[in-house]
Structure formats: structure tokens, C-alpha cells
Amino acid sequence: MARRTVPVIMDEQALLGLNPNADACYRQRALAYFEQLKESQDAWEVCAEALAKGIYSDDHVKFFCFQVLEHQIKYRHGALSALQQQLIRETLMKWLQSQLMNIHPEKPFIRNKAAQVLALTFVRDYLTLWPKFFFDILSLIGLNPHGVDIYLRTLMAIDAEVVDRDIQHSPEETRRNTLIKDSMREQCIPSLVESWFQILQAYQQSHSELTCQCLEVVGAYVSWIDLNLIANDRFVNVLLSHMSMEDLREEACDCLYEIVNKGMDPVDKTKLVESLCQVLQSAGFFNVEQEEDVDFLAKFSRLVNGMGQSLVLSWTKLSKVGDVKVAAETLRALEAKVPLLLQLLVHEDDDISANIVGFCYDYLHVLKQLPLLTDQQKANIEAIMLAVIKKLTYDDEYNFENEGEDEAMFVEYRKQLKMLLDRLAQVSPELLLESVRRVFNNTMQSWQTAPFMEVEVAIRLLYMLGEALPASHGAHFSGDNAKVNTLQDMMRTLITSGVSEYQHSSVSLEFFETVVRYDKFFIVEPQHIASVLMAFLDHRGLRHASPKVRSRVAYLFSRFVKTLHKHMNAFIEDILSRIQDLLELAPPENGFPALLTSDDQLFMFETAGVLIVNAESPAERKQALMRSLLMPLTDAFRMLLAKLPEEADEERQTALADCLSHAVGFASRTSKAFSNKQTVKQCGCSEVYLDCLQIFLPALSCPVQRGSLRSAVRSFLHRMIICLEEEVLPFIPAASEHMLKDCEPKDLQEFIPLISQITAKFKGQVSPFLQQVFMPLVVAIFEVLGRPAEENDQTAALEKQMLRRSYFTFIQTVTGSGMNEVMANQGAENIERVLFTIIQGAVDFPDPIAQKTCFIILSKLVELWGGKDGLVGFPDFIYKHIVPACFMAPLKPTFDLSDAQTVLTLSECALTLKMIHLKRGAEFIHFLQHDYLPSLQVSPEITQELCQVLQQPDSKVVRNYMKAFFQQAKL
Missing domain, CATH: 1.25.40 (Serine Threonine Protein Phosphatase 5, Tetratricopeptide repeat)
Known part of the structure; x- marks a missing residue:
């Protein structure tokens, strides 16, 4: 049957819209044309013919034609006739042939798209219609560089379609891909490998980019083809020669890494790694100090990491099956790599060091499993430990005040080093403790003249011991052994050495972090509490020049006080008077930047509350202290609330509302110091909080800035229900009435948990109130749910869904709390409605x-x-x-x-x-x-x-x- 010829007429006007600079109307027309060609039964053939004959020189038109073809293969392949499928194959081969004649290759984006289309065709046709796919391409291109480029790109595109494990495949696709790989192994892999060898040899001097592409292909395919085709003398020699060529060495490293990573028998894997190591060593690659190219060294470090981890895996498998002799040989091979590991681990470039951490970690795990360590193994542990300590140190360039990407990467790298330190502690806790003690004591003796990074890392190491050494924090300072004595000595030195005066924010932070990590030390030696409190309260801590330090110290101080409040009775009033200015509500018109943010102040108010509540003073005194802590807040609140409705400027309104919300939030936070209602009563503080409630509630009916004020007062009510229990009940009806007026979905959604909390807690006590508020609440909810919203407004739809859920949860709480009279007494019509x-x-x-x-x-x-x-x-x-x-x-x-x-x-x-x-x-x-x-x-x-x-x-x-x-x- 003769093929019908399609006139090669493309809509030239529509093609103009493919230019990135085209007008919107042209672009729209191009898009519509694309859809038309995609869906048509045979109109797409004009694109095939345009590619085969090279009719268009415009890059965007060529790309467009490939896209149309791609759509046919991807989505309509089954609907195409045998002739049409053949047309696609012929088109691609003609286009490929045309590339061999070109002086200038196509742009990379066109070559990539062509490779994708070739790969898709291969996946669809290889098993049935085009078993000679690779032979056809190889016989066509020979060693033509343009042809080789497309061939290699196609191989990588096939890898993405058939092999790449990061891409999700359906069970059907997975079966098909397995069949493709099996057929390729049988039919063409040896020929492909031969072609790769020819390309690597032919182009290593003249076309480095083609050689790199080819190395990438070898690395990608080695995971599923017969390794002997690659791991042989002629291939490895070529790869090693590439390791000495500047343009190829990084790709060669990556390729060797993939070879080493291939899953195989442990004995064979050890042999492979050892032979590779011998060749690399004799070629001088182990002399890391003489290598100046850090990018290459990062790749080489990754390769060594792969070899090391492969040996660890072989040793583990051999140990499990009890093959003692071969396992011992593998362990010797492994140990022989440790000097190289150490050179790479201490390298000043963190990327090079980070790439070897995995091997280092696994090696320590091996040592942990050995019954006895040799002197050499102990020396290795010590060397790794010193390397980790050295690498934990900040460099001069680290920007503490404005941390960017480099700083974030160092923080991540430090986390990896911490894992190594934890592993070292498991292998030899005594050695780690001794090494840290030595570094710490040496640094503390001369901290005044030492650079900040040395002082910081010395304290950091003491801090890290807390997690690395097996013990709960309390147990670090109980019992009588070397660890307890050493830690206690170091803590004593930290506090008495005066290092808290060091003028660098990183040292200041590390000092306070460590003091709080080992807060149980102060239970054993309470005589040091006073001096540490002073550090917290003065220019070293809460009044430090750096806002970052002040902020973190506010949090750490609250933790310190929570743990040690029983030992602070003598200092309570002194502390409260010293932090008084930090507890002030910063009015918006002040103009002075506050020392602490409002979030930091929350911790300060909580700390003040903890100190007052746990003081060994009579209830009247506690009440007086709590009143003097909260009165400035309530006084400011009254004044600002009166101002707010009169303020016309929206920005000033928001600032005032924020200030009011903070006042409520601070008062609320002080109540965290109480464990339950009992403690509030015992401290004589119920009255103080009821007064606050009286002052805060009018904010609910404030006509402006309603959302944030309601939110703050509602949170306060939640806390008071816990602290004051039924004493809050008289305030609830009026509060509810205000909160149900002019509701937004978010208001209601936050109000329902409050009502549910009251219902679940007080049950029968609030039944009359609930009966009264039940229908107004239901009506408010359905009024909000009934409001029309934009069709595509996802936020509004989600808000309504959440409100609906909250409503049903509320009904569930009422029915589940044994108060069926609440609903039963709503009248038949209302019950039915609900x-x-x-x-x-x-x-x-x-x-x-x-x-x-x-x-x-x-x-x-x-x-x-x-x-x-x-x-x-x-x-x-x-x-x-x-x-x-x-x-x-x-x-x-x-x-x-x-x-x-x-x-x-x-x-x-x-x-x-x-x-x-x-x-x-x-x-x-x-x-x-x-x-x-x-x-x-x-x-x-x-x-x-x-x-x-x-x-x-x-x-x-x-x-x-x-x-x-x-x-x-x-x-």
C-alpha cells in the first residue's frame, strides 16, 4: 500500500509565535496550532517531513516539530498505523544523517529533545519493530563527532526512561523495562561497550566534552551490565589515563565510582577495589597534599569513600557467614586505606572532607564490633578524633551576623562531624573524653590570647560530650568515676576561668548553651550559680551587643531557671529588679529599638513567673510580686485600648493592636509557672489573674483590629480555664457574645475549641450557658458557611472545610459530655435543623x-x-x-x-x-x-x-x- 503524501505546508503565520519575543496573540496562535497538530490523525506528518528534509533553519521551529513527534510517540503510538510508525523511525534516521553533514552542530536544547524522541521510539519499538536500533545508529554515525554526540545523549535518555530508579514506573512499565534490559544484554551490550571504548580512545585528546559524555554513559550503564566488559585491563587503563587529563579526570573519577559501587560478591568486590587502589596508588593519586585542584579532589574523595564503604560491606558480609580468613584479609585492605582517609578528612576544603565522612563512620562501626583493638587501630581512632576536632573549627570568613549559603553548608557539615564524634564515643569513650579534656584545658589556660575559633570549639566539644557519652544529663554528675570527675572539672574551669567575658558572639553563645546543657552540675556545686546568673543578666548575656545572642540567652535563661529554681531563693528579688526593664511593653511610638523582641520577652515573663511561684516566701509576698509584674501590662493595656479606636492610620492601628496582643500574651505566659489551679490559689494569685481578665475582656468588642485582639484574649481565656477553673465561668457568657458578633471563619474556628474546652471540663455546670449560646453559635457558623466565595479560592474553601470540621467536633463534644439536654431543649425546629x-x-x-x-x-x-x-x-x-x-x-x-x-x-x-x-x-x-x-x-x-x-x-x-x-x- 503506497503511503499517502502529505503536502509540506505548515502554518507559517502560526510558526512566528514560536519566537520567544513574539506578541501574545502570535504565541496564542502557535499554541493552538501545536494542539491541532498533536491531536490530528496525520497532520503531524508535516513536522516529520520538515525534520527529514531540513526545511526550516529556525531553532524554535525544529524544536516545535520534535515536540509534535514526541507527543505522537508518547500518547498516540498505539493509534498510529504501521506505516506511520515507520515514518517516525525513518524521519529520525534521516534527521540523524543530516547532522553528520553539518559543519555546526544543532543547539544543545535541540540535540537533547532529539535524543529524548529517539529514546521514546526505542522504548516503544525495540522489542518488536526495531531490534537493530543500535546497530542502525552505529553503522550510520561511525565515529562522526556530531553523530556520536546524539548517540551518547540518546543512551542517557534511554537510561532515564528504562533504568533510573528515581523515576516512578507502573508495574507494566517495570516489566517492559526488564525485558528491554534482558534483550539488550543478549543482543547488543557487547557492541555498545565496544563503541564506548572506541569513542573514549578516539576522542580523549580532541573532544573532551564527547569523552566526558561517554564516561557518564559508562557510569550509568555499569550498574546493570556484565562488569567484566568494563572492569578489565584495557578499559581501566583508558580510565586511568583519563585520570591524568585535566578536562577528563573528574568524569573519570565519577565513572570509577559507579564501577566500584556495583553490587557484587564480597570477595570479587574486594579484589576489584584492591586492584583499582594499587593502580591509583602507583600512579601517584594517593599523594593528596601535592594535588591543588580541589574540584578533582572532591571527586577523588567521593571515589575513595565508595571504595572504603565497599570494603566495609564486603567485611560485614564475610563476617556474617563466618569466613574468618577472607574477612581478615578484607579488614587488612580496609585498614590500609585509613592513612588516605585521614589525609582527605583533614583537608582544608570542607567538600573534600565531607565526601569521606561516610567511609570514616563505617570504619568506626567496624572497630566497634571488634573484641580487641590493636595499637594501630587505637592510633587510628585518635587520629580521626583529632581530625574531627580540627575540622569542627570555624574559619575566619564565617559571617556570624549575616549567615548565608556558605555558613549554612558549614553548619550541615558540622552535623556530619557530630555524627562521627558520637560514633567515636561508642568505640572508645575514654579516649574521646581524654582528647576533649586535653584540648579544652589547654585552650582555657590561655583563652585571653587564643583566636575565637579555638575557644569556641573547645567549649563546643565539652557541649557535644553531653550527647556523645551515654548517660542522661543528670547522670553526668552522679557516681564517682573518671567521666564524672573529668566533666565536673571542665565545667568548673568553664565557669571560673572568666571565658564568659570573651568578646565574640560565637563564644558567648557556646558558653550559655553548655551551662544549660549541664545545668545538673549546679545541683552538685550550687556555689557557682551566682556567678553564672550574673553572666546571664549582664553584658555577656541578656545585654550582649549582638541581638542574636540576647535572643538565644532569653530562651536559655528560662531553661536554666526552670531546672534550678529551688536553688535561687536568695536571688529572686535581685533577678526580678535586674530584668525589670526587659519586661516592659515596648509602646509603638517609642522609637528606640528594644533589647529583646516580643517573642524573646515571652520567655522572660515565663521566667519571672517561675521565680515568683517557686519562691520560699508567703502567699501575700508572691501575690505582691505577681501584681507588680502584671500591673504595668494592664495599665498600658487600658491606655492603648482607649487610643486604638481613635487612631485613623491603619499602620498605627496595627502597631497598637500588636502591642495590646503582646500585653495579653505576656500575662498569659506568666501563668505557665503554675502546675494547676491549686498552685494559683496557694500563691494568692487568683485575684491578680481575674483582674487581668476584667481588663482584657473589653478588647473583644473593640471595633477595629478585631482578629488579632480576639485571638489574644481567647488564648488568655484558654489558659485561665486551666488555672482558675470555675472562677472563669462568670466571664464566659459576655465573652462569647462579643466573639460571636461579626465573625470571620477563622474567628469561629478558634472560638469553637474554647467552648469545647469549657464543655468538656465543666460539663453540667455550664449546661444552662451552653443551652443559651448553642443556637447563636450554630447560626453564626452557618451564616459564615453560607457566604458565597470565589470558585477557585482555595484558601476560602479550606477555611470553610476547617470550620465545618470544628462545628461537628463541637456537636460531638456536647453529645459526648452527657449533656443531651443542651440540644434537646433547643425546640423541635432547631433540633431538626442541627x-x-x-x-x-x-x-x-x-x-x-x-x-x-x-x-x-x-x-x-x-x-x-x-x-x-x-x-x-x-x-x-x-x-x-x-x-x-x-x-x-x-x-x-x-x-x-x-x-x-x-x-x-x-x-x-x-x-x-x-x-x-x-x-x-x-x-x-x-x-x-x-x-x-x-x-x-x-x-x-x-x-x-x-x-x-x-x-x-x-x-x-x-x-x-x-x-x-x-x-x-x-x-
Whole structure:
């Protein structure tokens, strides 16, 4: 059958829109043309012909033609006729042939797209229609550099399609890819490997970029082809010669790394690594100090890391199978690499050092498993330890005040070194302790003249011992052994040496971090508390020149005080007077930058609270101290709240509202010092907080900046419910009334947990209030949910979904707290309205979390009202609405039974049916058998079966049956 010829007429006007600088209307037309060519049965053939004949010289048009072809192969391959499939193959080969004649190669983006299209064609056709794919390409291109370039790019594109493990494949694709690899191994891999060898030899001097591409291909394919094709003398010699060529050495390193990483038998792997090492060593690559190219050394370090980790893996496997002799040989091979490991680990370039950490870590793990260590192994441990200590040190360039990418990378690198230190502690804790003690003591003796990085790292090491040495923090200073004595000595030196005066923020921070890490030391030697408190409170800590230090110290100080408050009685009033200025509410018009941010001040208020509450003074004194701590806040609050409505400028309004919110937040934070209501009473502080409540509540009715003020007062109420319990109740009705006025979804969503907390905590005590607030709250919620929103407004949709969930959770709390009178007393019309919202939530909204809550509520209501003496009219509601909901919800297409949350919803749905049976008995079974299930066209056999299951006592049987029932029903 002759192929129909398609006239090569492309829409030249539309093609103009492919230019990146084209007008929007042209671009739109190009896009529409693309869609037309993609979807047409044969119009795309004009693109094939344009490529085969090289009609267009414009790069964007060529790229466009490849894209159209790509779409045909990707999405319409099965719909193409055999002739059309052949046309694609011929087009690609003609285009490839045309590249051999070109003086100038195509732009890289076109070559990449062509390689992608070739790879896609290969994947679709290789097993059936084009088994000679590679032979055709190789015989066509020979050693033409343009052709070789496309060939290598195609091989990498095939690797991405068939091999790359980072790409998710369907089971069908995985099977196909396995078949492709098996066929390639049988038919063409030796020929491909031969072509790679020829390319590497031919181009290593003249075309370094082609040689690098080829090395990348070898590295990619070596993981799944026969290693002997690559790991042989002729190939390895070529690779080693590349290691000495500046343009090729990095790619050669990567290629060797992939060879070494190939999974294989442990004995063979050891032989491979050893032979490679011998060749590299005799070629002088182990003389790391003489190498100045850090980029190459980073690659070489990665290669050594791969070789080292491979030997560790071989040793582990051989040890497991009990092959003692060969395992010992492997261990010797491993140990022989340690000098090289150490050279790379201490290298001044952190990338080179970081690339060897994995091998180092694994080597230490090997040593940990050995019953006895040789002197050489102990020396290796010590050398690694000194290397880690050296590398932990900051360099001069580190920017502490404005940390950027380099600084972030060093912080990450430090984390890797910390892992090594922890591993060292497991292998030889005594050696680590001794090394750190030596470094620490030497540095502390001369800290005044030592550079900051040495002082910082000395204290840092002491800090790191806390996690590295096995013990809970408390146990570091109990018992009588060398570790306890050494740590205690170092802590004593840290505090008495005066190093806290060192003028560098990194040293200051490390000092306070370490003091707090070892706060239990002060329980053993409380005589040092006073001097450390002074450091916290003066220019070294909370008044340090660096905002970063002040901020961190505010947090650390709160932790220090929490642990040691029992030992601070003598200093409490002195501390409070010294931090008084740090507890001031910074008014927005002040203009002076505050020493601490409002977030830092939260810690200061909490600390002040802890000191007052735990003081050994009478309740009156505590009350007086707490009042003097909170009065400045309440006074400022009154004044600012009066100003706020009069302020016209929105920016100033926001600043005032922030200030007011901070005042409430600070007061709230002081209450964290109390463990429960009892302690508030004992300290005589109930009155103080009730006064605060009285002052803060008017903010709820402030006409401006409502959101942030309500949020702050609501949080305060949450805390007061915990601290003051029923003393808060008189304030709740008025507060609720204010919070329900002019609500936004977020307001309501945050208000519901407050009401739920009150309901769950006070139960019957708040029943009258709940009955009063119940319908206004429900009405407010549905008014907000009913507001129209933009169709694509994801934020609004999510806010509504969260509000709906909160509403159902609230109903669940009310019904689950034994207060059914709250709903029962709302009047028949209102009850019905609420019940319908729950039915709607169970069935209509595809939100399994809300649906599950709704079924829990329905089950509870059936339990409360569904019996003989339940709510009038409720049994009727059960049959008309609850039973249908239990079937309609799971039958919805959106009810996904493969989703874990949905399965939990179904479980609650089944339990609801079980509860109906429990309350209505035979009447319910009769209704299902004769009325409801027949209306759903359920067969009599299945109906019978379902009714029998519902009468089973074991609810697990019911749940499992219902899942199977709906899975079957949805098929």
C-alpha cells in the first residue's frame, strides 16, 4: 500500500509565535496550532517531513516539530498505523544523517529533545519493530563527532526512561523495562561497550566534552551490565589515563565510582577495589597534599569513600557467614586505606572532607564490633578524633551576623562531624573524653590570647560530650568515676576561668548553651550559680551587643531557671529588679529599638513567673510580686485600648493592636509557672489573674483590629480555664457574645475549641450557658458557611472545610459530655435543623474526617434518643434519614475505600447501624428487609446476610462485612 503524501505546508503565520519575543496573540496562535497538530490523525506528518528534509533553519521551529513527534510517540503510538510508525523511525534516521553533514552542530536544547524522541521510539519499538536500533545508529554515525554526540545523549535518555530508579514506573512499565534490559544484554551490550571504548580512545585528546559524555554513559550503564566488559585491563587503563587529563579526570573519577559501587560478591568486590587502589596508588593519586585542584579532589574523595564503604560491606558480609580468613584479609585492605582517609578528612576544603565522612563512620562501626583493638587501630581512632576536632573549627570568613549559603553548608557539615564524634564515643569513650579534656584545658589556660575559633570549639566539644557519652544529663554528675570527675572539672574551669567575658558572639553563645546543657552540675556545686546568673543578666548575656545572642540567652535563661529554681531563693528579688526593664511593653511610638523582641520577652515573663511561684516566701509576698509584674501590662493595656479606636492610620492601628496582643500574651505566659489551679490559689494569685481578665475582656468588642485582639484574649481565656477553673465561668457568657458578633471563619474556628474546652471540663455546670449560646453559635457558623466565595479560592474553601470540621467536633463534644439536654431543649425546629446539618456532613461533603465525626454523633444520638423513652419523633428520623445516610455515604463515588481515613469513617458508619439495632431491635431488621434494602435493589440473599451480620455481637465482624459489602456494591 503506497503511503499517502502529505503536502509540506505548515502554518507559517502560526510558526512566528514560536519566537520567544513574539506578541501574545502570535504565541496564542502557535499554541493552538501545536494542539491541532498533536491531536490530528496525520497532520503531524508535516513536522516529520520538515525534520527529514531540513526545511526550516529556525531553532524554535525544529524544536516545535520534535515536540509534535514526541507527543505522537508518547500518547498516540498505539493509534498510529504501521506505516506511520515507520515514518517516525525513518524521519529520525534521516534527521540523524543530516547532522553528520553539518559543519555546526544543532543547539544543545535541540540535540537533547532529539535524543529524548529517539529514546521514546526505542522504548516503544525495540522489542518488536526495531531490534537493530543500535546497530542502525552505529553503522550510520561511525565515529562522526556530531553523530556520536546524539548517540551518547540518546543512551542517557534511554537510561532515564528504562533504568533510573528515581523515576516512578507502573508495574507494566517495570516489566517492559526488564525485558528491554534482558534483550539488550543478549543482543547488543557487547557492541555498545565496544563503541564506548572506541569513542573514549578516539576522542580523549580532541573532544573532551564527547569523552566526558561517554564516561557518564559508562557510569550509568555499569550498574546493570556484565562488569567484566568494563572492569578489565584495557578499559581501566583508558580510565586511568583519563585520570591524568585535566578536562577528563573528574568524569573519570565519577565513572570509577559507579564501577566500584556495583553490587557484587564480597570477595570479587574486594579484589576489584584492591586492584583499582594499587593502580591509583602507583600512579601517584594517593599523594593528596601535592594535588591543588580541589574540584578533582572532591571527586577523588567521593571515589575513595565508595571504595572504603565497599570494603566495609564486603567485611560485614564475610563476617556474617563466618569466613574468618577472607574477612581478615578484607579488614587488612580496609585498614590500609585509613592513612588516605585521614589525609582527605583533614583537608582544608570542607567538600573534600565531607565526601569521606561516610567511609570514616563505617570504619568506626567496624572497630566497634571488634573484641580487641590493636595499637594501630587505637592510633587510628585518635587520629580521626583529632581530625574531627580540627575540622569542627570555624574559619575566619564565617559571617556570624549575616549567615548565608556558605555558613549554612558549614553548619550541615558540622552535623556530619557530630555524627562521627558520637560514633567515636561508642568505640572508645575514654579516649574521646581524654582528647576533649586535653584540648579544652589547654585552650582555657590561655583563652585571653587564643583566636575565637579555638575557644569556641573547645567549649563546643565539652557541649557535644553531653550527647556523645551515654548517660542522661543528670547522670553526668552522679557516681564517682573518671567521666564524672573529668566533666565536673571542665565545667568548673568553664565557669571560673572568666571565658564568659570573651568578646565574640560565637563564644558567648557556646558558653550559655553548655551551662544549660549541664545545668545538673549546679545541683552538685550550687556555689557557682551566682556567678553564672550574673553572666546571664549582664553584658555577656541578656545585654550582649549582638541581638542574636540576647535572643538565644532569653530562651536559655528560662531553661536554666526552670531546672534550678529551688536553688535561687536568695536571688529572686535581685533577678526580678535586674530584668525589670526587659519586661516592659515596648509602646509603638517609642522609637528606640528594644533589647529583646516580643517573642524573646515571652520567655522572660515565663521566667519571672517561675521565680515568683517557686519562691520560699508567703502567699501575700508572691501575690505582691505577681501584681507588680502584671500591673504595668494592664495599665498600658487600658491606655492603648482607649487610643486604638481613635487612631485613623491603619499602620498605627496595627502597631497598637500588636502591642495590646503582646500585653495579653505576656500575662498569659506568666501563668505557665503554675502546675494547676491549686498552685494559683496557694500563691494568692487568683485575684491578680481575674483582674487581668476584667481588663482584657473589653478588647473583644473593640471595633477595629478585631482578629488579632480576639485571638489574644481567647488564648488568655484558654489558659485561665486551666488555672482558675470555675472562677472563669462568670466571664464566659459576655465573652462569647462579643466573639460571636461579626465573625470571620477563622474567628469561629478558634472560638469553637474554647467552648469545647469549657464543655468538656465543666460539663453540667455550664449546661444552662451552653443551652443559651448553642443556637447563636450554630447560626453564626452557618451564616459564615453560607457566604458565597470565589470558585477557585482555595484558601476560602479550606477555611470553610476547617470550620465545618470544628462545628461537628463541637456537636460531638456536647453529645459526648452527657449533656443531651443542651440540644434537646433547643425546640423541635432547631433540633431538626442541627440534625440535618449532621446528615449533610455525613453524606454530602467528601471530607472523611468530618464524615467520621458525623457518624460518631449520629451513633451517640441514637444511643441517647433512639430508645423507647427517647426524644419524640426521633425514631422516625432514624428510619428516614440516619439509615439512608449509612448507605448513601459509602456508595458515593468520592468515598474512597482505599484511603485509610475513609475506612475509619466506614467503621463508624457500621457502628451507627449496630447502635440502631441495639436500640430498635427487630423493628429495625424488619425495616431493612422489607422496606429499605429492597428499595436499593439489594438481592434477598444479600439482604438476609447483611441483617444476620448486624445482629452479631462482635462489632469487628460488622465492620469487616460492611467494608466487603460496599466494595462489592461499588464494582
